[in-house]
Amino acid sequence: MTESSQSDLSVVALAGGVGGARLIDGLDRALPPGSLTAIVNTGDDFQHWGLHISPDLDTVMYTLAGLSPEAPGWGIDGDTFHVLAEAKRRGVDDWFQLGDRDLVTHLSRAGALARGDSLTRVTADLCEALGVERPILPMSDAPRPTTIVTRSGEELVFQEWLVKARAAPAVREVRHDGTDQTTQAVLDALKAADLIVICPSNPYVSIDPILTLGGVSDAIRSTTTVGVSPILGGKAVKGPLATMISQIDGLAPSAEAIATHYEGLLEGYAVHRGDGFAGPFPILETNILIQSKEDRVVFARELIEFSRSLR
């Protein structure tokens, strides 16, 4: 990592949903304006009610806008559900919880995409309307849907597996279909980065879709990259990750198992207290449970200091 001062440090964070969004929020507060770019998974994106839904982009955007509830971490705090109630009443698909205020995001996005705007442009406009100034870049402008292949051979769009099927069917494989092209904005951000942070997101369904895009892994290999474990004390803070590790890689869920998954990409790694192990790179062992806004910024500062110590 370059010896630049914190004020001109250029940081890129790769992230999925809630865990990633919280670290990005911490980094956003810990870093001076203009230093952070978030590259966000769009493998979860899907069509619902005729709209393009981008669950991870929205979670990051709402978190940076200060609109997310601390639990469950997604959606808009205090949102109402009048549209959903009417959908239920009429027998319309109601398995995906769309709030009334949240809907404006999806409606605006659908309208703008229909007019021919790119997802990158749409995301920038949505962020601007919510007062979010740090750039949030979708990993790609083209669809790259994540498919869950279950042990019984069924293929499910990710959100259908996660939400509709409650992540119950055992996973045999996670497949990334569609484009393998990222955007120029993503490549430029990676190229300009002094530090890349792999956020505490699900590697299979949130980070791998980004890493496997053309040019991304190469950029990561040529830049100081630190990871943050999404597994704390053998458990995922949220979501189906712990089960997936054993189902897909046959490993017990641990911070180390995640580091193994990212083999060859990391120069440093942050784990929760008690999760330390002897790795091939320096390990920061600290409080990485960052549900509250205060914990987020405290950990982000520690992570930046730790990263500055890496060569």
Next chain:
Amino acid sequence: MTESSQSDLSVVALAGGVGGARLIDGLDRALPPGSLTAIVNTGDDFQHWGLHISPDLDTVMYTLAGLSPEAPGWGIDGDTFHVLAEAKRRGVDDWFQLGDRDLVTHLSRAGALARGDSLTRVTADLCEALGVERPILPMSDAPRPTTIVTRSGEELVFQEWLVKARAAPAVREVRHDGTDQTTQAVLDALKAADLIVICPSNPYVSIDPILTLGGVSDAIRSTTTVGVSPILGGKAVKGPLATMISQIDGLAPSAEAIATHYEGLLEGYAVHRGDGFAGPFPILETNILIQSKEDRVVFARELIEFSRSLR
């Protein structure tokens, strides 16, 4: 008109928005099940928030479902506007008033159209979910947008002229673009009809779009057709019709001016008390102000009796 009993009378009503919807509601109650088909203008259809909005189809559907407020006649009675409030907060286009419950119609329609369903099929499914059993047929499955050419030469999509510009710019011409093909369902309904009713809708923007579709005028000429004046005492019950008559045809707004517009199509005509004139066909002069549900069915019964007397 055939001498069939009221119970096996087959009636087709051509309609636009609120006025047409009210007469259809009256006919719906006055006729036995299975006798009424509504053919509804889709010239007002437009894209908003990335959704396909069908104002007239929805007004007829909500009216038959008993969901419309008596005033203003469109939308869902008691609907909330949480989505619209958020749109306003974010600076998203908010000139078209979409309620939260109403939105489910547009979202369902957008989803189904995106899956490849026809507008006819979508409309049938939306009606079924709201318990509306009488067939409501869109005049066409393909776009046929109504464009208002203003006196200053500006061209506006109809709803933008009507709602956004508050019908203020003077009209030079009403243009019907897009398809001139109706659907097989419409042609079959017209062919099976013993009686066609031209509802008290705006002829320029609600009825002409239907009449000028291939095969419709011919079907009307070969079947007993009665019109109902949308002008009462020189005024339109609702909307910009009175002004349009003078702007487009240079005539004072009157029941007779409307009948002249439909020259050659009518075998009978219903006008409000005091609006009678010596026409080339029998005229029913009665109370045609049908805002209340009771007035609608009383007038519908009178109109059916009157139509049965025509040869």
